[in-house]
Amino acid sequence: MAQFYKELKELRISRGISIEEISNRTKINIRYIKAIESGDYADIESPYLRLFLRAYADEIGGDSVRALEQLDSFMGATSTPLSSKFNIKNELKEDYDLQNEILPNPDISNKNLRSELIKTVLLIGVFIFSLIILKKIFNENSSALVTENGPISNKSVPFISNEELELNYITDSVIEELLLANPPFIIKLRALEKINYSFKKDTSDYVTSFIHSNYDQNLKPFVKQSELFFSTTKGLTLYINGVNIQNISDYEHPLRLTIKPSPPSMIIRRYKPIN
DSSP, X not given: OTTHHHHHHHHHHHTTOOHHHHHHHHOOOHHHHHHHHHTOOTTSOHHHHHHHHHHHHHHTTOOHHHHHHHHHHHHTOOSXXXXXXXXXXXXXXXXXXXXXXXXXXXXXXXHHHHHHHHHHHHHHHHHHHHHHHHHHHHHHHHXXXXXXXXXXXXXXXXXXXXXXXXXXXXXEEEEEEEOSOOSSBXXXXXXXXXEEEEEEOTTSOEEEEEEOTTEEEEOOOBOSOEXXXXXXXXXXXXXXXXXXXXXXXXXXXXXXXXXXXXXXXXXXXXXXXXO
């Protein structure tokens, strides 16, 4: 009985299992495995000794219950004898619970670490993607038409093109009026709903844009002949140098406004569908 640990060692050797293999699978330090096989238990606390012995015996295909009984006899245990297999199984369960509570499971720890790393990488990815989107928006705005209230998007917005205008519309009316203002002309747009328009300032090309609903927009001042073209002016109020130009408001079809500096005047051309 006193040589039970030698029997365990001989069983391990006979089955061709190395100490390193047992250590890798059970996570028991090689030093403790050698202590188990030599019967030198002075440096292993009792709860851990029982855990290690049980795991060792199971790993080599031995009888872990019998090994624990032999350990009790070898150590001269004075506690209540483990007289039945049922009691020993209960104690093994307590030992197993102690192992789960005290000894960390490396596999679980590695899984948790990988999970945290994946979460971190995903968060970094979302952050970088957000920065790219914001940079793209900023770059679009930086090349936009600049007004007193800030940049207006230069991105194309669906509107009635010149080709569509020529094919589907005819002139409904033309009104020419003098302006009680002198250049530079400052135009302010106010919309109750989103309105598409294009603006040709001085000698520059047309810029297509839109006005957000419930938004005031001041265009950059100009001194030469310029044009504004609207797909509709419903809900639009337009000011030239602070004067409300009422003749252009609430027209449901396309409208072109031409502003001339000499003499200061404007031409309002309304269009209507052919059919």
